[in-house]
Amino acid sequence: MTEQSRPQELPAGLLTDPEMIDACRVRDFARVFRMVKAKAGIYPSMLARRCELTPSRVGEVMAGRRQLLHMDVVERISDGLRIPGHMLGLARRPWETPPHLGVTEPEAPQEPEPEKNATASLPGPDVDSILALTTRTPLNTATLEAFHSSIEDYWRRDDQHGGAALRPAIVGQLRYVVGLLGENRPAAIQKGLYGVAAELARLAGWTYFDARQYNQARAYFTEALQLARESDDRQTMANILSCMSLQATYQDKPADSLAFVTAAQDQARSAAGTTPRVLSMLSMREAFAHATLGNRGSTHRAIGEAHHHFEQIQASDHDPSWVNYFDEPKLIVDTGIAHGRLGEAATAEPLIADAIRREDHANQRGRAFHSFWLARTQLEQGKIDQACHTATQALESARAVASERVTGHLREFYDQLAPHRQEPVALAFEARLRALLPSVSGSIHP
Incomplete structure (x- = not known):
């Protein structure tokens, strides 16, 4: 594609407009097209050409009479209007990578081009209409x-x-x-x-x-x-609220965390058929919130309730699939983490260590989290050699998973290690960190 034929980019002010961001996030192309027309001067006929749609189709979308659901159409809109892929829930588009960063593939031997057959030509711009018929299958x-x-x-x-x-x-x-x-x-x-x-x-x-x-x-x-x-679906609402509670804990908003998990428990208790496993998981999320607030007595009470509910689990319970992860090792490790958040490292360490020995090795992210928590509790007790050994083992799991939360736990441990940074075992850990996770270690400074 020549520089002259490359689609013009949208104004930066439009791509950073909160309304445009929201419209792209939910793929509300009626709003997207109207904003592009109003703020970028790209009218329906031009929209149609750039996105390989018919003008009538664009008009129907802008009037709210048609939705564009198929991924190939969404990709054409991203490419034609130069909307970055992440705004539409797509992978990074090829044109988003600067030419000097692209990888040049060796040219493959040229095969003789087959004779073109008109009946086998690619569908035209109305392919989205044809595919839309399949969505009406019962x-x-x-x-x-x-x-x-x-x-x-x-x-x-x-x-x-x-x-x-x-x-x-x-x-x-x-x-x-x-x-x-x-x-x-x-x-x-x-x-x-x-x-x-x-x-x-x-x-x-x-x-x-x-x-x-x-x-x-x-x-x-x-x-x-x-x-x-x-x-x-009140049980699902409870689960979603519990996720929001956990996020608030990570954002250091413990009051919000407690409010969300309290609402989650209310939803669960009002739902028919809520199982003890669900109630146990929610009590543990409550313990996290109280521990972050520093409420020792409330944390211990919530931990006790979590264990009490877990003891009531029966093989005949019909648990929702989303709570099946909350097994006994998860209960134990979360109990240890709640104690760790309170600063009760001596109580937390054996619990977390026991859970790590018993948990599923396929859950690389979970093992990385829990190992870093174990290393932190060991470091808080002055067990520097053990802490660095545990953290070094955790690096193997950490490099197997792309997770900023894992990276955050790693940074927290590294910061806690600061007073001991010149110890031989700490230097060995840092060398291993730089060897295994150079992208992370590059953002960590002594």
Whole structure:
């Protein structure tokens, strides 16, 4: 593409406009197109050419009579209007990488070009209309089960590798499911779709939370809460509120954290069929909030309630899938972390160490978090050799997962190590850190 034919970029003021950011986030192309017309002077006919749509289609979108749901169309809009991929929940677009940073692939041998066949030519700009017909296929319980299976796979891969690479697919599927909610369907299927959409929005929020992009995370958590409320799914609402409580703890907003988890417990108690495992998990989130506030007595009470609820779990309980992660090792490690947040390192250390020995090795992010917590409790007790040894082991898990939260725990430990930075074992840890995670160590200064 020549410099003259490359699409003109949108004004920076438009791309940073909060309304434009929100419209792109939810893929409200009626708003996007109207703002592009008003603030960039790109009229419908030009929009159509740049996005490979028909002018009538653009007009229908701007009038709110049509939605654009398919990923190929979203990508064409991103490329044609030069909207950065992350604003639309897409991966980084090829044109966003400066030419001098691109990788030049060796040219492959040229194959003879086959004779063009008019009947086999690519579809024209109306491909989105053709594909839209497929979305009207009747949905059934098997379709919902397929959605849930993909969500479970997202969560598994998020635990193993972090959610950054998954986010475009998650957000794209979320927008697709939200688009399906506008059609008339049997009540049971519609309620199931709301549940799928709520869980996808929570998962999207979680990936932003793990990346420490807290404003985006809160926006998706709020969307998830609204979707769960539409179907009066109070247990899911409780889970979403508990995620918001945990995020507030990370943001050092313990009063907000306590308010969110209290609301989560209210929702759970008012829901039919809430299981002891759910109540146990929520009590532990309450313990985190109290510990961050420094409320020792309330923290110990909440920990006791978490263990009491956990003891009531029966094999016949019908737990929601999202709470299955809260097993006995998770209860124990969270108990240790709550004590650690209170400064009770001697109590926390054996609990966290025991849980690490018993937890699933496939959950790389969890093992990294918990190992750094163990190293911190050991360091607070003056066990410098043990702390650095534990932290060095944690680096192996940390480098396997892309997570800003993991990086944050690493930085916190490194800062705590400052008084001992010249100790041989601390120097060895720092050397290992720089060897395994150069991108992290480059942002850490003695």
